[in-house]
Amino acid sequence: MGNHTQLEVLxxxxxxxxxxxxxxxxxxxxxxxxxxxxxxxxxxxxxVKDIRAFYDSANDIGDDPERSNLQIARHWLEASERHGMxxxxxxxxxxTTETVSTYPxxxxxxxxxxxxxxxxxxxxxxxREASAAEARETGCREVLIELASEIGxxxxxxxxxLNDGSAExxxxxxxxxxxxxxxxxxxxxxxxxxxxxLKLGGxxxxxxxxxxxxxxxxxxxxxxxxxKSSEDVLAFLRKYGRAAPVEVTTVFELTPKExxxxxxxxxxxxxxxxxxxxxxxxxxPVAVGQVCDVKTGMCIF
Numbered sequence: 001m002g003n004h005t006q007l008e009v010l011x012x013x014x015x016x017x018x019x020x021x022x023x024x025x026x027x028x029x030x031x032x033x034x035x036x037x038x039x040x041x042x043x044x045x046x047x048v049k050d051i052r053a054f055y056d057s058a059n060d061i062g063d064d065p066e067r068s069n070l071q072i073a074r075h076w077l078e079a080s081e082r083h084g085m086x087x088x089x090x091x092x093x094x095x096t097t098e099t100v101s102t103y104p105x106x107x108x109x110x111x112x113x114x115x116x117x118x119x120x121x122x123x124x125x126x127x128r129e130a131s132a133a134e135a136r137e138t139g140c141r142e143v144l145i146e147l148a149s150e151i152g153x154x155x156x157x158x159x160x161x162l163n164d165g166s167a168e169x170x171x172x173x174x175x176x177x178x179x180x181x182x183x184x185x186x187x188x189x190x191x192x193x194x195x196x197x198l199k200l201g202g203x204x205x206x207x208x209x210x211x212x213x214x215x216x217x218x219x220x221x222x223x224x225x226x227x228k229s230s231e232d233v234l235a236f237l238r239k240y241g242r243a244a245p246v247e248v249t250t251v252f253e254l255t256p257k258e259x260x261x262x263x264x265x266x267x268x269x270x271x272x273x274x275x276x277x278x279x280x281x282x283x284x285p286v287a288v289g290q291v292c293d294v295k296t297g298m299c300i301f
Contacts, residue, residue: 005037005193005217005221006037006039007039007191007192007193007213007216007217008039008191008192008193009030009038009039009040009189009190009191009192010041010177010181010189010192011023011040011042011043011188012045012178012181012186012189013043013044013124013186014044014045014046014048014102014105014106015102015105015108015109015124015127015128015131016102016105016127016128016131016132016138017047017186017187018075018076018079018080018132019079019083019187019202020128020186020187021085021128021131021132022079022080022082022083022085022203023083023187023203023204024125024128024244024247025083025246025247025250025251026204026205026206026209026250027040028247028250028251029206030209032236032251033224033226034213034221034223034224035224037221042109042121043174043177044106044107044109044110044171045174045175045183045188046103046106046171046175047102047186048101048103049101049103050100050101051063051065051068051095051100051101052064052065059071059072059075061075065095065096065097066093066096066097068094068095069092069094069095072092072094072095073087073089073092074089076089076092076132077089077279080279080280083246084245084246084280085133085246085247086132086244086277086278086279086280086281087132087278087279087280088132088134088135088278088279089278089279091135093135094137094138094139096137096139099137099139101139102139103171104139104140104144105131105138105139105144107171108123108127108141108144108148108162108167109124109127110161110167110174111148111158111166111167112148112153113170114161114166114167114170115148115153115154115157115158116154116157119151119152119153122151123147123148123151123153125240126147126150126151127147129242132278133277133278133280134277135278141162145158145159181199182199183201184201185201185202187204188200188201189201189204189209191212191213191216192216193213193216193217193220193221196216198215198216210223225252225253228252228253228262230262230266232252233252233262233266234266234271234285236248236252237272237283237284237285238285241284241285242275242282242283242284243282243283244277244280244281244282244283245259245263245280245283248262248283266283270286271285271286272284272286273286
């Protein structure tokens, strides 16, 4: 095989940042269109060290944990209207008097990465879903361990990295890299091809990312749109486990009519199901009959 130009993407993030949640459709499109030409790496920046000492004046978020939950829920719902990813505000409690930081979620991601790098991005996605679309209290260690188990991480190894300081040390290194890049907010993306590098701050659409890739790669890195058949959509859902409708329409560039027809066909055939999530829903592939999952050691029905 010949040498291919590689695009490196550093995604500076926090697992519970709403605009990072909103960037999921674009990142899945980047992975689908560019495949092995792209190396996407998540860097944990840590959004809130202590909500009691934090204040977001634009959204009036900070100080009292319980009051902040109400403001964050309102802000996330407003953001959802723009980015289209589902948000659950009923029962939302990101912070409590015992849980005042988002650092535990960042450290848990690093524990997952140390435990099994191949499952790390799936674990990050599970924290995002649990926080944004399911209103689970992901600042609690017990919930973070449950999520690790749900995606097939070795629980003993995962807890070991949480307890021995290795995950926290890895998080500290990520924070140092975040400072070195001068990141002031999340998401921020650093794109690198060879020695050429470019940084974009904030929520980005796919056209902006494509323009950056072309600028850095000079045409040497080309995206390939996937076919739009229902089978290709089903393969996408199987790869990622589940997806919000906006992720499918973004990745496959489906019109509302095409999306409606594709979903209707797959639902009619019993190949997928809708899972309600807050103000939206996810699409999931349906297993045929009883399935024994080798990774989780569970028989699923």
